[in-house]
Amino acid sequence: MAVNAQGAVGAVPDPLGLAGRAGSAVPIQLLTPEGERVEHPDYPLEVSAGELQALYRDLVLVRRIDFEAIALQRQGELGIWASLLGQEAAQVGSARALSPRDMAFPTYREHGVAWCRGLDPAKLLELFRGVSHGGWDPKAHGLHLYTIVIGCQALHATGYAMGIQRDGAVGEDGEAAIAYFGDGATSQGDVNEAFIWASVTNAPVVFFCQNNQWAISEPLERQSRVPLYQRAYGFGFPGIRVDGNDVLACLAVTRQAMQAAREGQGPTLIEAFTYRMGAHTTTDDPTRYRLAAELESWKLKDPVERVKAYLIRSQLAEKAFFEAIDAEANELGTRLRRSCLEMPDPEPLAIFENVYAGPNALIDAEREQFAAYLDSFVSQEIAR
Amino acid sequence: MTTLTLSRALGEGLRKAMENDPKVLIMGEDVGKLGGVFRVTDGLQKDFGEARVVDTPLAESGIVGTAIGLALRGYRPVCEIQFDGFVYPAFDQIVSQLAHMRLRSLGTVSLPVVIRIPFGGGIGAVEHHSESPEALFAHTPGLRVVACGDPADAYVMIQQAISSDDPVIFFEPKRRYWDKTDVDTAGGLASATPLHKARTLVSGTDVTVLAYGPMVRTCAEAAVAATADGRSLEVIDLRSLAPLDTETIVASVRRTGRCVVVHEAVSSGGLGAEIAARVTEECFYQLEAPVLRVCGYSTPYPPSRIEEHYLPDLDRVLDGVDRTFAY
Numbered sequence: 001m002a003v004n005a006q007g008a009v010g011a012v013p014d015p016l017g018l019a020g021r022a023g024s025a026v027p028i029q030l031l032t033p034e035g036e037r038v039e040h041p042d043y044p045l046e047v048s049a050g051e052l053q054a055l056y057r058d059l060v061l062v063r064r065i066d067f068e069a070i071a072l073q074r075q076g077e078l079g080i081w082a083s084l085l086g087q088e089a090a091q092v093g094s095a096r097a098l099s100p101r102d103m104a105f106p107t108y109r110e111h112g113v114a115w116c117r118g119l120d121p122a123k124l125l126e127l128f129r130g131v132s133h134g135g136w137d138p139k140a141h142g143l144h145l146y147t148i149v150i151g152c153q154a155l156h157a158t159g160y161a162m163g164i165q166r167d168g169a170v171g172e173d174g175e176a177a178i179a180y181f182g183d184g185a186t187s188q189g190d191v192n193e194a195f196i197w198a199s200v201t202n203a204p205v206v207f208f209c210q211n212n213q214w215a216i217s218e219p220l221e222r223q224s225r226v227p228l229y230q231r232a233y234g235f236g237f238p239g240i241r242v243d244g245n246d247v248l249a250c251l252a253v254t255r256q257a258m259q260a261a262r263e264g265q266g267p268t269l270i271e272a273f274t275y276r277m278g279a280h281t282t283t284d285d286p287t288r289y290r291l292a293a294e295l296e297s298w299k300l301k302d303p304v305e306r307v308k309a310y311l312i313r314s315q316l317a318e319k320a321f322f323e324a325i326d327a328e329a330n331e332l333g334t335r336l337r338r339s340c341l342e343m344p345d346p347e348p349l350a351i352f353e354n355v356y357a358g359p360n361a362l363i364d365a366e367r368e369q370f371a372a373y374l375d376s377f378v379s380q381e382i383a384r
Numbered sequence: 385m386t387t388l389t390l391s392r393a394l395g396e397g398l399r400k401a402m403e404n405d406p407k408v409l410i411m412g413e414d415v416g417k418l419g420g421v422f423r424v425t426d427g428l429q430k431d432f433g434e435a436r437v438v439d440t441p442l443a444e445s446g447i448v449g450t451a452i453g454l455a456l457r458g459y460r461p462v463c464e465i466q467f468d469g470f471v472y473p474a475f476d477q478i479v480s481q482l483a484h485m486r487l488r489s490l491g492t493v494s495l496p497v498v499i500r501i502p503f504g505g506g507i508g509a510v511e512h513h514s515e516s517p518e519a520l521f522a523h524t525p526g527l528r529v530v531a532c533g534d535p536a537d538a539y540v541m542i543q544q545a546i547s548s549d550d551p552v553i554f555f556e557p558k559r560r561y562w563d564k565t566d567v568d569t570a571g572g573l574a575s576a577t578p579l580h581k582a583r584t585l586v587s588g589t590d591v592t593v594l595a596y597g598p599m600v601r602t603c604a605e606a607a608v609a610a611t612a613d614g615r616s617l618e619v620i621d622l623r624s625l626a627p628l629d630t631e632t633i634v635a636s637v638r639r640t641g642r643c644v645v646v647h648e649a650v651s652s653g654g655l656g657a658e659i660a661a662r663v664t665e666e667c668f669y670q671l672e673a674p675v676l677r678v679c680g681y682s683t684p685y686p687p688s689r690i691e692e693h694y695l696p697d698l699d700r701v702l703d704g705v706d707r708t709f710a711y
Contacts, residue, residue: 103456132490133484133487133488134488134489134490135488135489135490136489136490136492137489137492137493138456138489138492138493139492144456145485145488145489145493147481149476149480149481152449152476152477152480152481154449155445155446155448155449155450155452155453155477156449156450156452156453156456156481157453158449158450158453159449159450159451159452159453159454159455159456159457160453160454160456160457161453162450162453162454162457163453163454163456163457163458163459164457165435166409166435166454166457166459167457177453189443189445189473190445190446190449190476190477193441193443193445193446193449194446194449194450196441196443196446197440197441197446197450200441353487353490353491354486354487354489354490354491355486355487355525355526356486356526356528356550357486357494357548357549357550358549358550360627361580361627361630361631362627362628362630363525
């Protein structure tokens, strides 16, 4: 199959008419890095000053959560942290396109998505501190648990979407699922299987790939010879490349894809073209594998700064607004820090909780043995 | 009472579960129109439709991964893995996702997924069609692992597995698919042996023989043959491999003083090793001999023309029994 870098598909059979809908290698953009609003014929977006301010607030607060968590890790309070720095717009834009009834399936880096789904960021710290393996109620937030093994959640999202179909919740006022994953995950069998399942079942699911250019140390070239959004066409559904640092474009593109899914038009792959400005996690050292100049060039496309520039340039927000957001961010940071420091460790016997739905003789026996073992120290203390 | 093959009994059990709960789905390769390569799901798609009996794309991780998603949405999927040796592409979804979700969610998420796997050899098959991977799953906390041994029990167990709120790996002895017994399809589950309990198939006094799946019949036959030697074998069908019904096992071995574990799976690191450790711990002063294993050898499964030498049969079971009396 002949596919050129511009995404034009050559003379190949195209029964679904996808070639006509083929995306472009030039990412959809509604807000330039300089903070200039541009229109796109396929993605008209009307946003009020209030909505823009709300998006800006999300971006700033999410970045602040990330900043605080990195600091907490550096101070030994978290075991590890996976930074979202640089990907705020991709996450906030896409997640703000979701309705409360939609279900999002995140990786372990979707702190911005979690924020938009109303999850207390302190819950995220539980996982990275080692207090739990996640531990929120997915139904309560429309946010599935963080998935650490790369790509697994793409299948969970697709299965969930098949459930939506079976519940008759496709159509007007329908529901949809969204699977988040990165560029590295597109090499995983599970992601490719999810594409196949979603395609042949026409499941109401959107695949939101944050192409942050790096899978730890491996550049995109190690994962794909074609632009990632083009992968979708081989599976039989549309793929769209969006400027992942443009919160408005991510919002508009995701909104349209989710609506199409909810209405029964099947899956879409969105490639949010972005950049992981930080390390893969706090254990990583990106200076070993990438040039500082690359980071510098992406700093010019910062997802938060361009919204600020637009707000200022268009006189949509006053100085007081920015000051208030900064103050709120500081408060959030302080609160998050306090939550982390005050977070109790689970009781040792919690090891035995939530393994099975009901009693289990083996686990009960081991719990009893371990409890007696722990008690033996207490009685020794008393004896002394 | 109806006389059914094990394959048919499973199918009837599935049908009953689907009738009782509209959330029960069947998914797998060739389970719909074809009715499964062993015909277990024969006729179900015709009666329940394509939305509830799903012919999936050919990818095992996809089957289990989407089943997890469906379970998150409130469904109770029953996945068929076509053959034992094909389950490994789904291994991550089973051991890292399915098994962990309850713990990961602090108990807020249940994944009532059943994964049916035809297992074991003896059918003259090519490689990857005769394996016994049950220990891999029994070694994974969060999963329940069971194996049915005859049609009557299979009919009950599949329904019990589907009603379990834990994920269940359900092993079916593929060479016994065409065995027939009377099955009580009118009886409810209330009076049935619970899924986690073993059942004493043959009562005896001299040695406890533990088996599951395809070896249940072999051991029952060995018990009959042993009477000619004047030996009384107590044969227990374990049914549940995780959790093990240690209570029933220990009570029996404390009476007989001897224990032989029989399975087709590789002996090393298998269920027999686990049972030997438990029995030794619980029955140390009653044991007259070490717990012995009669198992597949610690080799990959052989080509089918010599599989009869690999598989435990009646004579090898009796040989194992003899060896426990040598102490």
